[in-house]
Amino acid sequence: MKCNLSLILFFFLAMSFITVAQSDFKEGYIVNNRHERTNCLIKNTGNEESTNDFEYKLGNEPIEKISLSKIEEFGIDGELKCVRALIFVDVSKNHINSIQDTIMFWEEGHAYLKTLIEGELASLYSYHYEGQSLFFFSWEGGAIEPLVHKEYNVGTTPVGYQQILQVNTYQDQLKQHLSCENSKDAHKILYTKKDLVDYFINYHKCKNSDYQQFKGAHVKKGILLIKPGIHLNKNQLTIKDPIDAATKATFTNEHSVGFGLEAEYILPFNKYAWSFFAEANYLSYSSDRIALDDKQNPTLYDGYTIDYKSIDIPIGVSYGVNFNQKQRLYIKAAFVPHFILADSYIAFNESNKEIFSSASRFLAGIGYSFQNVGIEIRYYTPLNITQNILKRGSDFNQLSLRLSYSFQLMGERGVR
Numbered sequence: 524m525k526c527n528l529s530l531i532l533f534f535f536l537a538m539s540f541i542t543v544a545q546s547d548f549k550e551g552y553i554v555n556n557r558h559e560r561t562n563c564l565i566k567n568t569g570n571e572e573s574t575n576d577f578e579y580k581l582g583n584e585p586i587e588k589i590s591l592s593k594i595e596e597f598g599i600d601g602e603l604k605c606v607r608a609l610i611f612v613d614v615s616k617n618h619i620n621s622i623q624d625t626i627m628f629w630e631e632g633h634a635y636l637k638t639l640i641e642g643e644l645a646s647l648y649s650y651h652y653e654g655q656s657l658f659f660f661s662w663e664g665g666a667i668e669p670l671v672h673k674e675y676n677v678g679t680t681p682v683g684y685q686q687i688l689q690v691n692t693y694q695d696q697l698k699q700h701l702s703c704e705n706s707k708d709a710h711k712i713l714y715t716k717k718d719l720v721d722y723f724i725n726y727h728k729c730k731n732s733d734y735q736q737f738k739g740a741h742v743k744k745g746i747l748l749i750k751p752g753i754h755l756n757k758n759q760l761t762i763k764d765p766i767d768a769a770t771k772a773t774f775t776n777e778h779s780v781g782f783g784l785e786a787e788y789i790l791p792f793n794k795y796a797w798s799f800f801a802e803a804n805y806l807s808y809s810s811d812r813i814a815l816d817d818k819q820n821p822t823l824y825d826g827y828t829i830d831y832k833s834i835d836i837p838i839g840v841s842y843g844v845n846f847n848q849k850q851r852l853y854i855k856a857a858f859v860p861h862f863i864l865a866d867s868y869i870a871f872n873e874s875n876k877e878i879f880s881s882a883s884r885f886l887a888g889i890g891y892s893f894q895n896v897g898i899e900i901r902y903y904t905p906l907n908i909t910q911n912i913l914k915r916g917s918d919f920n921q922l923s924l925r926l927s928y929s930f931q932l933m934g935e936r937g938v939r
Contacts, residue, residue: 551603553579553589554596565599571793572651574605574635591633602738604638608667610659612652617675627673636667639716640723642734645701647723649716649739658693658719662700670696672714697722703729717742743791746934750897752927754781758808760829762869762909762917774810774829781806785927787841789934796842800855804835806921826872831879831908831919832864837886851892859884859903869909880911890925897927 551565564580577589577597589597591607598604611629636648636659645662658670671692697709703726712718720740727734760774783804790797808831813824839857846852860883868876884906890899905918 548580549599549602551579551597551599553594555593556595558595565597565603570651572637572649572656574637574651577605589635591635597635598638604641604737605635606638606648607633608636608648608659610634610636610650610667611669612650612657613669613671613673615673617673627671637739638737639720639740640727640734640736642723642727643732644727644730644734645723647719647740656716658714658716660696660701660723668696670714670719701726716740743795744934745791746789746795747932748785748787748789749930749932750785750787750927752783752785752804752897752925754783754804754806755924755926756781756806756808757922758806759920760808760810760831760908760917761920763915770815772824772827773814774827775812775814777808777810779807779809781923783835791934795845798841798843800837800839800841800857802835802837802857804837805832806835806861807832808919826870828870830866830868832867833861834864835859835861839886849894853890853892853899855886855888855890855899857886859886863908869912877909877912877915879908882906882908882910888925892929895929897925897929899925899927901925 548564548566550562552560552562553565554560561581566578566580566586568576568578570576578586579589579597580586595607596605609631610633611631613627614630615626615628634650636650638646639649640647645660648659648661648667650657650659658672659667660670661667671690673690675688675690676686691710691714693714694710694712697712701723702709707722707725709722712722720736720742724734724736756779757776758779759776761771762774763771781804783802785800785802787798787800789795790799809829811828812819813821813827815821815824837857837859839855841853841855843851843853861881863879863881867879869879870876884904886901886903888899888901890897892898901923903921903923905920907916908919909915909917
């Protein structure tokens with residue numbers, strides 16, 4: 524029990540460390556209401572798309588939150604630029620019950636907009652509002668205006684399909700103000716960051732005009748990794764005696780080597796912090812030695828033997844921090860169903876062999892990867908693999924060290 528509590532404490536300490544490390548300061552600047560620029564350190568403490576959760580630090584002074592009322596612009600040179608602007612956001616419903624529901628209601632207010640493309644002729648901005656990305660633009664030095672797009676849910680068809688009505692006014696805005704002979708037809712442009720960024724870039728190229736693309740304009744892709752690995756396992760089984768008052772017998776700790784294959788998909792937001800993974804791992808454990816209190820191999824337990832083989836299928840999530848393009852520290856948790864192989868058994872004497880029952884458990888782990896090589900420690904919750912045997916409940920315990928090598932099949936290179 525003490526070991527389990529230590530592992531749980533270690534797991535939560537690691538999670539706290541990763542959460543702190545996930546957001547780091549970068550060299551940047553702020554511009555105050557007097558239009559004075561000051562170099563400082565900038566940190567994003569929230570959603571990567573949002574502009575509402577930034578902090579800054581001046582030398583050894585305390586950390587301060589970037590406030591709309593005090594700072595009109597902030598950024599990280601070449602990577603990020605956020606400007607304060609008076610904008611209009613549509614707050615009307617997106618479900619149509621009557622013709623009146625198609626009327627847009629605009630709410631006015633100041634907000635920080637993330638600059639995606641800044642050009643001599645036009646600029647493109649984004650704003651994260653209630654879980655969705657809204658886009659704004661300006662041209663020829665004019666005011667910042669919304670690129671108008673709205674989707675209405677108009678109900679369900681008799682066969683169960685959702686009916687969606689789209690208002691794509693932004694396409695007319697692009698055609699009217701930012702058209703060029705060689706640019707893509709505005710009416711083919713989707714209301715996505717990728718399409719809009721590409722359109723603004725092509726427009727400036729068509730006009731032979733200078734522009735700057737900030738890092739936030741890049742459309743990130745998820746990363747798919749395949750990780751063959753080898754497991755160094757420490758296994759032990761404690762089994763209940765049929766007599767309720769009797770002491771539980773414990774098969775000795777044994778080490779085994781397993782192998783497996785993991786598929787991991789790293790999500791392309793929050794600095795590639797989150798991922799989903801699924802594995803298939805081979806596990807074996809065998810012993811014919813019993814420990815009872817301080818006694819080894821008591822005569823009463825002669826003939827006790829276990830030969831256990833299974834394929835575990837962990838399915839779970841991972842959360843980590845990329846220190847740079849080569850190093851990643853992460854924690855993970857998974858639900859672990861398993862399949863017991865047919866030749867597995869437990870014997871209580873030479874003539875009495877029993878099969879195991881399938882069950883599920885959970886795992887928690889912490890790992891570190893450097894380039895393509897990874898190492899992690901895993902703790903598995905106890906597993907009752909003899910619950911099918913009358914009065915023979917058990918606890919199968921496993922601690923594992925996993926070594927793996929990653930092959931990247933898709934996504935940005937250099938992120939592990």
